[in-house]
Amino acid sequence: LLSVSGLKKQFSSERRGAAPVKAVDDVSFDIEEGQTMGLVGESGCGKSTTGRSVLRLIEPTAGKIEFMGEDLTALSSAPLRAMRRNMQMVFQDPFASLNPRMTIGEVLEEPLIVHKLFDRASRKRKVAEILDVVGLSPSYADRHPHEFSGGQRQRVGIARAIITRPKLVVADEAVSALDVSIQAQILNLLQDLQRELNLTYLFVSHDLAVIRHVSDRIGVMYLGRMVEAGSCESVYSAPKHPYTRALLSAIPREHPDQVRERIILQGSIPNPAAPPSGCHFHPRCPSCMDICKTQAPPTTAVAVGEYVTCHLYR
Numbered sequence: 001l002l003s004v005s006g007l008k009k010q011f012s013s014e015r016r017g018a019a020p021v022k023a024v025d026d027v028s029f030d031i032e033e034g035q036t037m038g039l040v041g042e043s044g045c046g047k048s049t050t051g052r053s054v055l056r057l058i059e060p061t062a063g064k065i066e067f068m069g070e071d072l073t074a075l076s077s078a079p080l081r082a083m084r085r086n087m088q089m090v091f092q093d094p095f096a097s098l099n100p101r102m103t104i105g106e107v108l109e110e111p112l113i114v115h116k117l118f119d120r121a122s123r124k125r126k127v128a129e130i131l132d133v134v135g136l137s138p139s140y141a142d143r144h145p146h147e148f149s150g151g152q153r154q155r156v157g158i159a160r161a162i163i164t165r166p167k168l169v170v171a172d173e174a175v176s177a178l179d180v181s182i183q184a185q186i187l188n189l190l191q192d193l194q195r196e197l198n199l200t201y202l203f204v205s206h207d208l209a210v211i212r213h214v215s216d217r218i219g220v221m222y223l224g225r226m227v228e229a230g231s232c233e234s235v236y237s238a239p240k241h242p243y244t245r246a247l248l249s250a251i252p253r254e255h256p257d258q259v260r261e262r263i264i265l266q267g268s269i270p271n272p273a274a275p276p277s278g279c280h281f282h283p284r285c286p287s288c289m290d291i292c293k294t295q296a297p298p299t300t301a302v303a304v305g306e307y308v309t310c311h312l313y314r
């Protein structure tokens with residue numbers, strides 16, 4: 001359904017004369033219809049920027065984004081607006097950008113009005129239906145966001161995203177602000193909706209447990225680059241990139257007899273405005289070699305559908 005290749009997003013630096021920040025640096029991945037791709041990495045790694053660039057909510061600097069057979073980067077604003085019906089976003093706080101005086105009904109009706117879908121009476125009916133689909137009472141349409149708990153608000157955020165019947169939903173830290181028990185309910189809702197509506201997800205999160213729970217494939221990002229990608233199972237059971245290994249060593253094991261050494265990374269994430277030379281990970285990498293300090297590693301296919309960007313796998 002979605003094929004992203006060579007995606008780049010640069011932001012100009014605040015300091016005059018300084019090099020631009022490469023927030024997303026040559027990222028490629030595909031997502032098949034009905035599947036979930038998880039993007040994981042620490043804050044500042046470019047995963048949110050990737051998610052937003054894919055929907056062209058921010059303009060990519062370079063790259064190709066093929067979605068439903070069209071190259072999104074080539075679309076002018078009118079056809080892009082029409083295409084938005086098919087690709088929606090769920091945010092961490094669904095109400096952050098909305099007028100707090102709007103009722104839930106108005107919040108949910110808005111995408112239908114924007115895309116000129118249905119007449120007024122049918123829109124009201126669609127709003128009632130979608131509330132029911134996400135497990136909320138249709139009578140909530142007259143209430144305001146502040147009357148709801150975090151979990152209920154996120155149900156509304158999901159309802160708003162799927163009311164136009166999109167094919168692709170980008171979820172950016174969609175459960176990160178919620179208590180763990182509520183997180184599980186929302187993740188289960190998203191998975192039920194995926195089955196019922198054949199949705200495709202790009203799921204962005206810093207939380208490795210969440211990503212493991214929802215993803216078919218995952219991509220691990222570090223300082224704007226995709227360092228490892230593969231099926232969820234293969235990446236979690238046999239991580240290859242030293243950064244992925246370190247990240248995964250920090251989460252609880254699935255089986256008590258699984259042996260996994262805790263790898264403590266030295267130092268903190270470097271400033272994305274001045275990333276280390278060669279492999280961006282080299283100052284923190286336990287396996288760093290001389291070549292890593294000067295040459296960016298190539299991306300190598302280590303098995304079918306599995307890619308690692310590291311000199312160890314050349």
Ligand code: SF4
Pocket residue numbers: 241242243279280281282283285286287288289292297309310311312
């Ligand atoms: Fe470590 Fe070198 Fe691989 Fe980078 S390329 S992750 S520094 S071994």
Ligand code: MG
Pocket residue numbers: 044047048173
């Ligand atoms: Mg983010």
